Amino acid sequence: MARRLKGASSADTRSAILDLIRSSGQISRTQLAERSGLTESTISKVVRGLIDRGLVVEGGHAASTGGKRPVLLELNRCSRWAVGLSLDFARISIVLCDIFGNVVHSDILRGAGDDPPQHVIDRVASDLARFLERHEIAGRDVIGIGVSDAGRIDAAGRSLRSSRQASGWEDFDVEAALGERSGLPVKLENDANCAALGEFWSGRIPSADDFVTLYMASGIGIGFITNGDVYRGASSNAGEIGHLSLDIDGPACDCGSQGCLEVLATPAAVVRDARANPDLWRRICADGEPESTRTAFSAIATAAVAGDPDADALIRKSARYVATAVLGLTNVLDLDRVVLAGPGFAIAGEIYLETVSDTLGRLAFMRRVHPVIVQMGDTGPQTAARGAASVVLHSHLTPHHVRE
Ligand SMILES: [Zn+2]
Structure with missing residues (x-):
């Protein structure tokens, strides 16, 4: 220092x-x-x-x-505020955080759906203005807006573009459009990095520690914090552990490879396997067919926690794949702390935590040199939005990215 x-x-x-x-x-x-x-x-x-x-x-x-x-x-807890948004297809979470990254107000907005990007941004900007007015927050006291999205940076670098399938988002500059409509600085960041910075900023992690946050929502990614900042790689696309192949002859993945973590362990993979077991699927649908992959995965995770052996086996299989990926990462980076975060861990997080801890305890290459702490982070539905607000606080208040 x-x-x-x-x-x-x-x-x-x-x-x-x-x-x-x-x-x-x-x-x-x-x-x-x-x-x-x-x-x-x-x-x-x-x-x-x-x-x-x-x-x-x-x-x-x-x-x-x-x-x-x-x-x-x-x-001074109430001196400045940061807004966090998570731009999801089905719903948009909005949070207002104090300077410590604590959520003080939140709301759920209509999802992006298939609307053209500019319409979504116009709608979000109007909703945001009403949200701030309702809570009597002056725009001048808001440091900025952090936007979390599952996506990647475009070839030119800097600006993260959405990878959402809906047409138009790939070439749409979210930072510029929302910045213009809201009059506030906007920072777009992928959801795993948001989750990692959220854990860092909330103070649960000592600022001198290097650590990885594995974030699971519909996909799986990691945020690697080193020297108090996110490790970004050559084009700001570091962290795509979801496309680490764990089975070279495994099922095909959208990325072109085979047997990626994402096709083996995500909620969609667990739901796919559950559908292939008619007895289990009948039990999952006892109260009606789940309306989305997210709700189906929640039902399977709930059944696993309640002791349904088939559901438990599927969650444990997913957890073993996650643990295998984390083990490889831990060996490569010599990590001593891994945080599991995101709504994918909200219900059966204990099973994942236990499986990852057990795997690292038995197999981590440096296990006789130092232990690897595995801990549960924020798994609430607002993890990404709260993390996005932390991105703004981090960007504004730390020596790495000073914004005057
Ligand atoms: Zn892949």
Whole structure:
């Protein structure tokens, strides 16, 4: 930290100090000086600026170490807000997060469906304006909008384009269109990276740790956080573990390969296998045919947790594939922490957690050198939207991407 901050620009210094305050919860000026390697007078000046801007407040005192009890600094919870959106076919989640990434208000909007992209963005921008007005949030206090989407970056880099099948989205610039309609900065990020930054920002992960978040919704991806930022790769498309082939003679995948994790372990794969077992499928449909893959997977996961042996076998099979992919990743990256997140783990997460932990405990190449912690992250329906809001907070408040 000291090496990085000496000679850094004032904006970099300010965001680094802000990030230290965030990740510490509460911290004194003296501790800030110790941890940053900056002088106390520089710290005082930067902190005064942060207090003047309303980003930081003084809150309570630390225990005395002999002299006066030092004043503790903390982020001003309600000083700035970030909006998170997850652009899904069936529904659009919208959340308003405080500066810590906690959801303070949320709503569900009509999904993108087959509407043309510009119509969806116009509709979302109007709904967003009403949402902020209803909660009496001034636009000037909103740092920006994070948008989560299952997708990839286009060949030109930078702007993430949607991979949604609906026509028009592939060439549609979501950041520019929503930015123009809302008047706020917009950052588009894939859902797995959103989930990973959400875990990081929420403070559950120490800021010095490198870790992977495996995100499962309808697809499976990972976000790899290293040095407090997302690892992006050559074209910002790192993390497509869903297309790691686990069976070279396995079923064909949309990507052109065979036996990818996605065709073996996703909710759609589990539902496909359940349909092939007439007895199980009859039990799953006892209260009527599930209306979507998502609801069918929920019913199978619920049956597995309740002890249905066939449903349990299918979930465990999916979990073994996930565990095998995580094992390979752990061996390649020498990870010591893996987080499982996303709505795919909402019901039968314990089975996945147990299977992945057991596999890594038995088979991780470095198991005698260090343990690998496997933990459950956010699995709520708003994981991606909340993560998207964290992308905005991270982008605005950390030294990696300072936005003035
Ligand atoms: Zn594939």
